[in-house]
Amino acid sequence: MTERPDTPRLTDRAEATRSARQQREAEALRANLRRRKQQSRARATPAGDAPPPAGHDISRNEA
Secondary structure: OOOOOOOOOOOHHHHHHHHHHHHHHHHHHHHHHHHHHHHHHHHOOOOOOOOOOOOOOOOOOOO
16 A cells, blocks of 8 residues: 555654553553463462362261
8 A cells, every 4th residue: 555645644752652652551461461370370279289178078978
């Protein structure tokens, strides 16, 4: 496509502001993803390490 001279364009200052905002948003999304992964890993403890749920009969002598 060819650009038309009457196509609206951002000024250099507006383009720089937009670019900076996109970079901040991208970093915030990456930080959020890292935090969510850490939370998920913390919840996904191996079954042997997790304490039994309350009221759980570990003797297997259920009536």
